[in-house]
Amino acid sequence: MTSTTANETNPSTDEGLSGTARADQFADGSKFEVDILMRITRMGLAHHWRMTTAVVATIGAAIFQLFIPRYVGQAVDHAQGLLGGGVAAGGDAHAALWTAASMIVFFSVLRGVFSMMQNYHGESIGHCIGYELRLAFYEQVQRLSFSFHDKVHTGDLITRGMLDLEGVRMFISTGVIRTLLLTVLIGGSAYFLMSTDAVLGLLALSFVPFVAWRSAVARLKLRWMWLLMQERLSVITRLMEENLTGIRVVRAFSAQKFELDQFEKASEDALGVAIQRVSVRVSNTTVMSFAFFASMVLVLWVGGLKVIDGEITVGRLAEVLTFMMLLQMPVRQIGMMVNSFARASTCGVRLFEVIDRDPRIKDRDAAPPLELKRGVLTFENVAFSFGPESPDTRVLSGVSFSVGPGETLGIVGPPGSGKSTIAHLVPRFYDVTGGRVSIDGQDIRDISLDSLRQAVSVVQQDAHLFTASIENNIAYGDPWSDGERIARANRSAQLHDYVARLPGGYETLVGERGVSLSGGQRQRLSIARGILSDPAILVFDDSTAAVDAATEQRIRVALRDGQDKRATVIISHRLGSLMHADEVLFVEAGRVVERGKHEELLALGGRYRDLYQLQSRPGIDHGVDMPGTGGEP
């Protein structure tokens, strides 16, 4: 069973804004639950020392626990024997009582210490695994390609990385260790009981097969419900997250009621499953307890008859019953154990689906680093499509160009023409589906990703701000750069003056909890971030759209310094940004339809010229250099 089940059976996916949990992304990850549980257990076993201690402590705790009824039985017999037989061995009986009592205290202390070690180590192994899984998940999130992140909702990933991880982590203590404890306890009791009295022993243990059968049945049901529940919860998560993120839209449209209705519906769906889960769990655990007590009734009845018939002593019967009392708690815990199995395997499927996913974009085996000679970026007949390659789905086809140090390539075109996709292909955020992209003649698929991305910087359209100081945000690509370099990059991006005026200066916190920057300021920060590391190839992906023309002009002038060593690609819809480029490509529907210098393209009288005329209408400013533009300072 895969995680798509719930999605398909969830009617809310068809209507409203709810639904569409991207479970189908994981459709191929069908795994057997036993594999999952074994895998978690293996992770636990890797912590040899802790695991050994935990196992020894568990076995010890169970065995010491089993000694206690033995001495209880002896004590009863001593008390009883004297009373019944009237043997005048009072001194011996007293001594025997004292012995039994001290043995009980002794074993109780041992049992306590061993239980403590069992619990502590069981839990700490869980935390060790949790730590390893966290790192693995984090690393994987960073590794997975853009195509994965495009499709999987962030809320879904967060749920997997937090809640599912918890479920897996807890399996060692609530699943493995508890199973071991129960096995030793029940097995040990069986041994003691059988050696005390075979018939009574069998009766006392008659609940075991029933409980085992019920557990197996319940586990399957519960597992299915966990899966369903997880899916329903992620719908709620998404609803809440989007609502809170878009709270201004919600308020602007006075859509609170609408949002609440949606939430209500999703909640009802989840509640239905939750209630069902409760009923499965409860009917399961209670019937197990019932079976246990029923066998106790049998023991009392048959055992009582045996006592009357003189086959066994009252002490023996008391001993058997004490054993059974001891098992009462563990039997109650079988239910929890089953639940833990179901939870761990469900959560495990969801977690490992992410962790095991092979990133589409990764280094080839032993990929050498990029050997940067001059820094010439070349696209050769590049084709690209997001889905399976076919002429219909192509976003780009037949794109070729070359740009070397000191050169600037401009790319312009209508929205959706594939401009940004070109930018994304340079640092290999996606792989081309045809042709090749190379730097200094080296296919970028043949060199290591790190070296490629260090050489290439793409200044994105939407700058992501991290909740950190402005300085940390600018130094994102090179955290070791000194303040001087950061300020220089920031000066080039024309943001320095603004930052310097903030009360906190470069230490000012930005991002979700910090000061908010305007769109233009964010883009300028993004530019500063992009140029900080002085990349050999710099791509501006419409990254000055929110910056006014005059400021952009100043940025351009500031960037001229390092330009002779750098290949620059400017993608923009504003002709003013790229009219000085050495070559301009006009892209439409994924193809280069016109190319040449600004003047040549104007002379061509094609689409570029139309656009130019559109943008040169008086009064509309698109940064086309016109008389009166407040340009260079």
Next chain:
Amino acid sequence: MSTTGGGSHPPKAVVGSQVSQDEEMFGRAFDGQVIRRFLGFCWPYRKSLCVAIVSVLVFTASQVAIPFVILLAIDNALVEGRQDRALLEMIALIFAAVVILNYGANFLQESLVGCAAERVLIDLRRAMFTHLQRVSLSFMDRTEVGRLMSRLQSDVSALQEFLESSIFAVGDLVLLVGIVAVLLVLDWNLGLLTLSIVPVLFVMRIIWLPRAKEAFMRAREANSIANGALAEAIHGVRTVQGMVREKVNFSLYDDRARQNMLAHFRAAKFAQINVPIVDTLTGGAMAIVIVVGGNQVLGGTLDLGVMVAFIFYVQRFFDPIRSLTLQYSLMQRAMVSGQRILEVLDVKIAVEDKPDAIDMVTCEGSIEFRDVTFGYVKNQPVLRNVSFKVAPGETVALVGPTGSGKTSATALVHRFYDIWDGAVLVGGHDVRDVTQRSLGQHVAMVLQEPFLFTGTVFDNIRYRCTDASRETVIEAAKAVGAHEFIEKLADGYDSILEQRGANLSLGQRQLLSFARAIVADAKILILDEATANIDSYTEMQIQTALAKLLEGRTGLVIAHRLATIRGCDRIIVLQDGEICEEGPHDALMQAGGLYAGLYTLNYASFDDVADDVADSLIGTAGTT
């Protein structure tokens, strides 16, 4: 921590939130307030909870009865000299009856409490979510979504674990009381002697509690820090990969995850130290029964059955204590989570309908500001004595440098915030006198950054107006010129927008948000124009769409583009929270003030005018 690169100084890098949350964690005492308020949430389920309590009592009684039945059997039918087969069989039958009763009560208590717990949790989450729909926007602006989400999720699920286990806890407590009672009734002296170990336990707990509490809180805190860092990585993954920050982030995260693990080790130690204490005391109590009770049996002053029953009870006596101890960390977490949930529920609702607020059914579409003074922080007004009127059908542009108060002014029309002084009137009514819902029906807003929800294009356009037909939606899309590109999407209007429309360009998203405003069909439209995110093609469409959008509506536009500004009937120039110029384009140009200065500079956006330029303009405006 090993980070790559190396250097003489530590990296300028962090992952996750940098703001310490300590004060929040320890600010409030562990109080009954939390419990009391949560009981309020349980109130709607009082009937089933009452039944549950009865079943808990029956269940516990049957639990207590089981050793008692065994005692009866031993003393009356099995002890030498008093052996009685018929009586044994009778007692066995009684035992069977008790067991069946036990089963029924057990089933009832667990199902009822379990279901009630699930419902209470949904109610809690709903209460928080509903409340967040009403709290002031300034609170929402200040608060990370991730933090709220952690309250809506982790804290609620911590409570869930607690409520589910509380089923056992409640029964355990009753069992405890029941056992104490039976012990004392069976044999007062032996009972008291056996229970003498209980004070020892209490003393131990008092020493243990404060330290353990601190350890648990630290663990929880470490957990939320690590989770915050993970969420950040997920949200910013594109930048992370683009800037090759994987290795640095990984080692920083490693550090956080390790701190989390260590904090949990410590918490586990505190939780487990109890186990041997409880076990030792159990052994001690049993030893007392055996030595003292055994001697009494020898002396003939105590029945053997009573002694056996005592041993059973003593064993059971510590079971509830043990499980309560094991559940202590759950309870602790639940308390903290409860406090955090209450904090959300206690956030003040800044803007509320008056009890006698009227439903504004019709609205002719006028807007008026009368001496409005407003700010977010005390003594720092963002708007000062702002007065202006917008007649029905008129379009007014608000322009001015960043921080001049334009966005705040538009937010007031929709009553996102309450003002300090003066009055904002919409359709002749003070916005504080009408219901927010009816106000919202007459005022539509298009925000600067278009926000789309996961879902189909169709659902995004019609959004709240679920009764809008497909035709209406298509009509609106056509009006703003979005129809063409929507049709080109894989499933047209039914295409799913992945990740809030990340698969669309900003311009396209902008157009969708326009269409959404058209469907909402309000008399007043407030538009915060995108600074310059839109390409020239879409720009053309948007200008046309804007005209369409404003047709027959009152418009208040935060305008950045000269084309938009010139299309407006009147222009209000804001500067430092005050209106400095007002009038049509031509008049303002002639006046030669700030507006004329900005205009001749030919900036794309007045917002982004570098501050020094603005300053010099204000200077020149003053002197000319």
